[in-house]
Amino acid sequence: MNINDYSKSREAYLRACKVIPSGIYGHQGPAEGCYTPVEAWPLFSDRAQGSYFWDVDGNRMIDYMCGYGPNILGYHDPDVDEAARKQREKEDCVTIPSTKMIDFAELLVDTVASADWAFFAKNGNDVTTLAVLTARAYTRRKKIVFFKGYYHGISPWTQKVDYSGILEEDVMHNLYVDWNDYDALEELFDRHKGEIAAVIGQPYMHGNFKDNELPADGFWQKVRKLCTDNGTVLIVDDVRAGWRIDL
Numbered sequence: 001m002n003i004n005d006y007s008k009s010r011e012a013y014l015r016a017c018k019v020i021p022s023g024i025y026g027h028q029g030p031a032e033g034c035y036t037p038v039e040a041w042p043l044f045s046d047r048a049q050g051s052y053f054w055d056v057d058g059n060r061m062i063d064y065m066c067g068y069g070p071n072i073l074g075y076h077d078p079d080v081d082e083a084a085r086k087q088r089e090k091e092d093c094v095t096i097p098s099t100k101m102i103d104f105a106e107l108l109v110d111t112v113a114s115a116d117w118a119f120f121a122k123n124g125n126d127v128t129t130l131a132v133l134t135a136r137a138y139t140r141r142k143k144i145v146f147f148k149g150y151y152h153g154i155s156p157w158t159q160k161v162d163y164s165g166i167l168e169e170d171v172m173h174n175l176y177v178d179w180n181d182y183d184a185l186e187e188l189f190d191r192h193k194g195e196i197a198a199v200i201g202q203p204y205m206h207g208n209f210k211d212n213e214l215p216a217d218g219f220w221q222k223v224r225k226l227c228t229d230n231g232t233v234l235i236v237d238d239v240r241a242g243w244r245i246d247l
């Protein structure tokens with residue numbers, strides 16, 4: 001194994017640049033500087049096992065990021081792999097739904113005390129978008145409150161107006177408050193009486209490039225009551241936090 005040799009990743013990156021915008025997009029792209037001091041070049045993975053992955057040059061890394069969230073049991077967990085293999089042998093992606101969907105929905109509804117229904121989508125951005133659509137359809141209101149530092153995906157409604165391709169119209173109904181600032185939230189509700197469709201928040205603040213912050217004692221209980229009293233939908237975005245701190 002050649003420690004600190006990244007030449008194959010570099011080759012891969014040069015290949016990628018010819019066929020993929022910026023070689024690799026999102027915050028792993030060189031412009032974001034995530035790979036400093038590895039000369040700001042992105043690495044490419046070759047294989048993974050348990051809590052480790054190896055890049056194409058054979059450097060072994062501990063994956064503290066767990067594949068950006070989903071890989072909480074580690075790579076190639078034997079129980080998960082075996083269950084996936086068995087299901088694949090029966091069927092994978094079929095035109096009609098499988099009863100597995102019902103099994104899974106039952107498990108989710110039984111596990112999450114606040115959930116009466118489960119709905120499936122291909123990624124986090126799609127579910128937060130569906131949640132906001134649902135809140136607007138239900139309330140017939142337009143405004144959505146966000147906690148500053150949030151991340152809810154990449155759809156236009158989640159973005160800031162100075163991002164490329166985002167229109168003022170995409171974000172004109174977005175309102176922002178500081179995390180844990182209940183008084184500011186209450187003030188926003190007073191100022192926009194009867195206009196707020198939803199408050200969307202991560203269960204605890206885990207924005208990018210900043211320290212995590214837990215909710216203050218009683219914060220969510222007060223937010224819950226404020227939303228209920230005002231007919232506003234409370235959206236808890238558990239895409240990343242779900243089942244990490246506690247089942």
Ligand SMILES: Cc1ncc(COP(=O)(O)O)c(C=O)c1O
Nearest residue numbers: 123124125151152153237239240
């Ligand atoms: C809190 C939160 N919401 C939504 C998303 C978007 O999920 P996805 O990248 O699967 O679209 C993420 C992704 O990291 C997230 O952390």
